[in-house]
Amino acid sequence: MSWEDSLLKQAREIIDMYPQKRSAVGPLLHLAQSKDGYISDDSISVISKLVGITEVQLKSVSTFYSMYKQEPTGKYLLSVCKSISCEINKSDEIIDVVKDFTGLNNNETDKNGLFTFEAVECIGACGGAPAMQVNYETVEGLSPNNTLKLCEWLKKELPEVVVAEEMQEDFGGYKSFDWAISDQSGTTGSVPGFQTLKTTKERN
Amino acid sequence: MKETLLLTKHMRSNPEDSHLIEVYEKSNGYKTAKKVLLQESPEKVLEEIKDSNIRGRGGAGFPTGIKWGFLAEDEERYLVINADESEPGTFKDRILLERDPHQLIEGIIITCFAANIKNAFIYIRGEYAKPARRVQNAVEQAYQKGYLGKKIFGSDIDLDVVVHLGAGAYICGEETALLNSLEGRRGEPRLKPPYFPAVKGLYMKPTLVNNVETISSVPWIVENTGKEYNKLGVEGSTGTRIFSLSGHINTPGNYEIEMGSSFGEFVETLGNGVRNGKDVKAYIPGGASAPWFRGDQLDIKMTIDDVANNNSMLGSGAVVIMDEETNLVSAAKSIVSFFAHESCGQCTPCREGTTWLEMILERVASGRGRTSDIDLLLDVCDNISPGLSWPPKMTTICPLGPSAVSPITSLMNDFRDEVESLIPTKILL
Numbered sequence: 001m002s003w004e005d006s007l008l009k010q011a012r013e014i015i016d017m018y019p020q021k022r023s024a025v026g027p028l029l030h031l032a033q034s035k036d037g038y039i040s041d042d043s044i045s046v047i048s049k050l051v052g053i054t055e056v057q058l059k060s061v062s063t064f065y066s067m068y069k070q071e072p073t074g075k076y077l078l079s080v081c082k083s084i085s086c087e088i089n090k091s092d093e094i095i096d097v098v099k100d101f102t103g104l105n106n107n108e109t110d111k112n113g114l115f116t117f118e119a120v121e122c123i124g125a126c127g128g129a130p131a132m133q134v135n136y137e138t139v140e141g142l143s144p145n146n147t148l149k150l151c152e153w154l155k156k157e158l159p160e161v162v163v164a165e166e167m168q169e170d171f172g173g174y175k176s177f178d179w180a181i182s183d184q185s186g187t188t189g190s191v192p193g194f195q196t197l198k199t200t201k202e203r204n
Numbered sequence: 205m206k207e208t209l210l211l212t213k214h215m216r217s218n219p220e221d222s223h224l225i226e227v228y229e230k231s232n233g234y235k236t237a238k239k240v241l242l243q244e245s246p247e248k249v250l251e252e253i254k255d256s257n258i259r260g261r262g263g264a265g266f267p268t269g270i271k272w273g274f275l276a277e278d279e280e281r282y283l284v285i286n287a288d289e290s291e292p293g294t295f296k297d298r299i300l301l302e303r304d305p306h307q308l309i310e311g312i313i314i315t316c317f318a319a320n321i322k323n324a325f326i327y328i329r330g331e332y333a334k335p336a337r338r339v340q341n342a343v344e345q346a347y348q349k350g351y352l353g354k355k356i357f358g359s360d361i362d363l364d365v366v367v368h369l370g371a372g373a374y375i376c377g378e379e380t381a382l383l384n385s386l387e388g389r390r391g392e393p394r395l396k397p398p399y400f401p402a403v404k405g406l407y408m409k410p411t412l413v414n415n416v417e418t419i420s421s422v423p424w425i426v427e428n429t430g431k432e433y434n435k436l437g438v439e440g441s442t443g444t445r446i447f448s449l450s451g452h453i454n455t456p457g458n459y460e461i462e463m464g465s466s467f468g469e470f471v472e473t474l475g476n477g478v479r480n481g482k483d484v485k486a487y488i489p490g491g492a493s494a495p496w497f498r499g500d501q502l503d504i505k506m507t508i509d510d511v512a513n514n515n516s517m518l519g520s521g522a523v524v525i526m527d528e529e530t531n532l533v534s535a536a537k538s539i540v541s542f543f544a545h546e547s548c549g550q551c552t553p554c555r556e557g558t559t560w561l562e563m564i565l566e567r568v569a570s571g572r573g574r575t576s577d578i579d580l581l582l583d584v585c586d587n588i589s590p591g592l593s594w595p596p597k598m599t600t601i602c603p604l605g606p607s608a609v610s611p612i613t614s615l616m617n618d619f620r621d622e623v624e625s626l627i628p629t630k631i632l633l
């Protein structure tokens with residue numbers, strides 16, 4: 001096994017939350033991705049031992065879900081929605097801007113490991129279509145121009161914590177609903193920012 | 205037409221901090237759960253839910269009281285909250301998770317009391333990271349206050365709640381796929397029978413699976429009685445419902461209304477009309493799985509039964525408006541691509557059929573269609589759902605396959621000219 005002790009400790013805490021070990025597979029794969037930016041063979045080996053299933057069984061689970069990346073992702077995962085409400089609100093223009101800026105096609109990562117681009121299905125921001133997520137933090141009411149600015153900002157500022165509220169204020173537009181609740185929490189990698197995974201931080 | 209605020213009342217009155225436990229308690233939050241646990245019987249709660257006639261808000265519209273009544277006896281039973289909301293056009297559970305997580309937790313406490321359940325899971329789609337954080341914070345606050353954990357509210361009842369993140373698979377919204385996913389498996393739907401969750405659910409134990417909005421309605425119903433809830437809306441579609449309105453509309457958003465008004469009224473009043481004063485060409489009444497209605501059908505009433513009687517479904521309550529300039533073939537292609545991407549691959553008609561439909565629509569949309577393509581599309585659809593009737597006949601384990609057929613039958617029944625006009629009559633070699 002080659003996970004550090006601290007990570008193994010975290011993994012055991014997650015396993016303890018469930019009546020049966022195998023239920024921890026999902027969160028443990030997220031944890032693996034937070035460490036490496038993808039699901040490495042090494043992680044497959046560690047997790048399969050921790051929960052007591054074979055590597056093949058685990059691999060078949062890991063490849064089923066689109067959020068578990070089988071190859072390294074960039075620091076910023078740009079996921080632009082292409083489902084119906086966004087499609088009829090010109091998501092194709094947003095996709096073109098992101099593709100042009102990054103030089104990437106769907107599911108590609110640049111050489112510097114800065115950006116990964118993907119066109120995704122509905123992210124539950126249809127009232128603010130077109131919408132996208134950066135590391136699973138949502139920005140709604142995008143225009144092509146603001147999308148470009150958002151990409152430029154990420155490249156220049158290289159924020160350590162990606163915060164939905166900050167991006168929405170600076171680059172977003174019409175929202176699915178009001179966010180009067182001030183929330184400076186965000187994510188620290190290309191995984192969902194979530195307490196149990198220790199992948200979320202407050203912006204200071 | 206006005207909104208009726210039950211589920212969204214607290215968040216509207218406290219726009220800046222409705223997610224905090226102190227604020228929720230100031231709005232009388234957790235009072236009902238406490239009273240019920242200390243003074244009432246599980247049977248009484250179940251009676252109220254039955255009297256309310258509330259039907260599930262996850263899409264299938266199954267009566268909640270009956271579902272709870274079906275739960276098989278066992279020492280070990282589970283509640284799973286379905287927060288996998290991924291039906292394109294739908295964003296109503298998101299508002300309940302982000303802005304009123306304690307209402308959901310109070311609903312969970314009351315539900316578990318009524319059904320004698322000690323372990324609950326909230327399965328939230330992985331992309332909903334921020335809503336999941338809010339819910340996780342709320343769960344921690346509730347534990348600190350002694351509203352979750354051991355001997356809650358000083359009663360002799362224990363209840364544990366775990367927030368579980370999904371990982372990007374729409375099919376995990378289907379309840380048996382969700383259970384497989386929660387067990388650490390591929391999110392593939394199980395065969396029903398024998399795997400009805402109420403009998404053989406999570407870890408093969410009796411399990412209640414309910415939608416976020418359904419369970420968030422429980423505190424109001426129990427506090428105000430099922431009879432009062434039953435007075436709202438219309439027979440067969442009682443209570444309020446949060447509709448997600450999107451597309452070419454002036455004010456998209458979530459609106460909580462009593463069921464029974466027409467879609468046209470909804471669009472004109474709460475939606476403030478179609479953008480740029482245009483006409484509606486077609487609209488989706490209940491999420492991407494639902495067959496479309498034409499713009500001249502806006503007088504249909506927003507109830508589960510009225511929509512069903514017109515051969516579609518109110519589904520997840522997602523209304524998508526498409527104006528007169530919409531390219532409906534591209535719109536249909538977007539929906540079919542969605543289903544092709546989300547098919548779990550277990551059933552051949554769904555796995556192969558959706559891929560074919562996507563490919564054929566793609567070439568029609570880009571002007572490379574063949575004259576035989578219309579028949580081919582219908583033939584593939586017929587193989588997925590024989591007879592193309594409504595409700596759809598099934599050749600597959602779950603309804604995802606037949607859902608992919610919906611936009612195509614809508615196109616062919618009502619907008620065939622538009623499809624034909626895209627197909628070149630002569631192919632130049």
Ligand SMILES: Cc1cc2nc3c(=O)[nH]c(=O)nc-3n(C[C@H](O)[C@H](O)[C@H](O)COP(=O)(O)O)c2cc1C
Pocket residue numbers: 259260261262263264265266268271286287288289290291374375376377378379380413414415416418419602603604
């Ligand atoms: C393909 C498919 C996707 C579904 N997605 C969801 C979903 O995202 N959320 C949900 O609550 N129900 C969804 N459902 C319905 C669930 O299977 C189930 O009926 C529902 O969670 C039961 O809760 P309710 O009775 O409170 O509505 C889906 C069903 C199918 C067939």
Ligand code: SF4
Pocket residue numbers: 375392393546547548549550551552554555600601602603604605606
């Ligand atoms: S119909 Fe499609 S999604 Fe449903 S079980 Fe079959 S293959 Fe999977």
Ligand code: FES
Pocket residue numbers: 081082083084085086087121122123124125126129131292293294
């Ligand atoms: S369709 Fe794009 S967010 Fe829902």
